[in-house]
Amino acid sequence: MNVVVGILGKKAFGRLKDKGVNTNSDNPYTEKVPIHNNRGEIVKYKERERPIPEELSNNDKAILKKVRRKAYKWDMSFRCCCFQSRFGWSFLIGLIPVIGDFADLLMAMYLIKSAAKVDGGLPPTLYARMFWNVMVDFGIGLVPFLGDIVDALYRANTRNAWLLDAYLSEKAKALRTGEVEDESGHSIVLPGQLRVQTDARGRQLDAEMGMTQGVTPVHASRSQRQNRR
Numbered sequence: 001m002n003v004v005v006g007i008l009g010k011k012a013f014g015r016l017k018d019k020g021v022n023t024n025s026d027n028p029y030t031e032k033v034p035i036h037n038n039r040g041e042i043v044k045y046k047e048r049e050r051p052i053p054e055e056l057s058n059n060d061k062a063i064l065k066k067v068r069r070k071a072y073k074w075d076m077s078f079r080c081c082c083f084q085s086r087f088g089w090s091f092l093i094g095l096i097p098v099i100g101d102f103a104d105l106l107m108a109m110y111l112i113k114s115a116a117k118v119d120g121g122l123p124p125t126l127y128a129r130m131f132w133n134v135m136v137d138f139g140i141g142l143v144p145f146l147g148d149i150v151d152a153l154y155r156a157n158t159r160n161a162w163l164l165d166a167y168l169s170e171k172a173k174a175l176r177t178g179e180v181e182d183e184s185g186h187s188i189v190l191p192g193q194l195r196v197q198t199d200a201r202g203r204q205l206d207a208e209m210g211m212t213q214g215v216t217p218v219h220a221s222r223s224q225r226q227n228r229r
Contacts (some may be wrong), residue, residue, distance in 0.1 A: 001080075001120060001193050001194065002192040003188070004174075004180055004188055004190060004191055004194065005120055005121065005122075005123050006123050006124070006125070006137035007176060007180055007181075007188070008123065008170045008180060008182075009122075009123025009125050009126045009167060009170055010124070010125070010126075010183075011170040012123075012126060012163065012166035012167040012169075012170050013125075013126075013166070015166045015169060015170055016163075016166045017160060018220075019164075019166075020129040021162055023152065023159045023161060023162040023163070024153075024154065024155055024158065025155070025158075026158075026162070027072060027076060028050070028071050028072060028158055028161035028162055028165060029049065029050065029068040029069050029071065029072035029076075030047050030048060030049055030050060030160075031047070031048065031049075031050050032045040032046065032047050033046055033047075033048060034046075040203055046226065049065075049068075050068065050165075051066055052065060053168065053169060053172030054163040054172075055171075055172040055173075055175040055176050055196070056168060056171065056172050056175070056196070057119050057196045057197075058204050059117070059118070059119055060118045060119055060171070062170055063114060063117055063118050063164075064118075064164060064165065064168050065165050066114060067111055067114055067115050067160070067161050068161050068165070069155070070111055070114075071111065071157040071161035072088070072158075072159050072161075073088055073089060073158050073162065074088045074089050074090040074107060074111075074157045075087070075090055075091075075152075075156075075158045076088050076146045076155070076158065077089065077156040077208065085152075085153065087152040088157075090104050090108075090151075090157065091148060091151065091152035093107070094141045094148050094151055094152075096147055097118075097144075100141075101138065101141045101142055104135065104137075104141060104151075105138045107157075108137065108138075108156055108157055108160075108225060109134060111157055111160060112127070112130045112131065112134065112160060113131065113161065115164045115166065116203060118164075118167075118168065118171075119193070119194060120193055120194045122164075122167065123161070123167070126163055126164075126167055129163060130159075130160040130163055133156040133159045133160055134156050134160070136156065137151055137154050139153075165193075170178070171194070173196065174190050174198060175190065175194070176196075178185060180188055199214065
């Protein structure tokens, strides 16, 4: 499984480059979609949450949404009227001398810890890049005032949200086909630990508990007894 996870991690880095995503300034949580009139002309843009790949497990979907939302809240939830730049709670908290920088560090590490709870875990290279982003952000923030300004523009949480997004997008692609290609073009069957488990009715099962998500233990046991009959 580690081999497949590593391959998906490499593909995630390539995906960000191919898509031309600016991991520093592109909003990881929402996107603007065009609204057309009867003549097919764009009349306005509507903001919506970025879609999440349907192939992912419920656990991975929830984690991706959580990381996207918090990254936006901490890095981009406010707009500066003077410079037309966005900043979030991470910048405001970082303004508190010393304590704010360490609080900001804990928040960023919490986000990485949340991201690492995806099914099968994160590739070591991806985890290391996330950690590096946070350490750079922390080091910059230690410089009084000027460091806080640069810190607001660096946006480590946003960078890490895009890394997770790219990884899970590649994972969804592999789940769709049931396999992944290595660098030499050989196909490797996706291991069972990364596949989405479902019951007889097609409902997703909790990866750790082996029970249907959204169903209480009592109801799940009844379903199991009925299946055995």
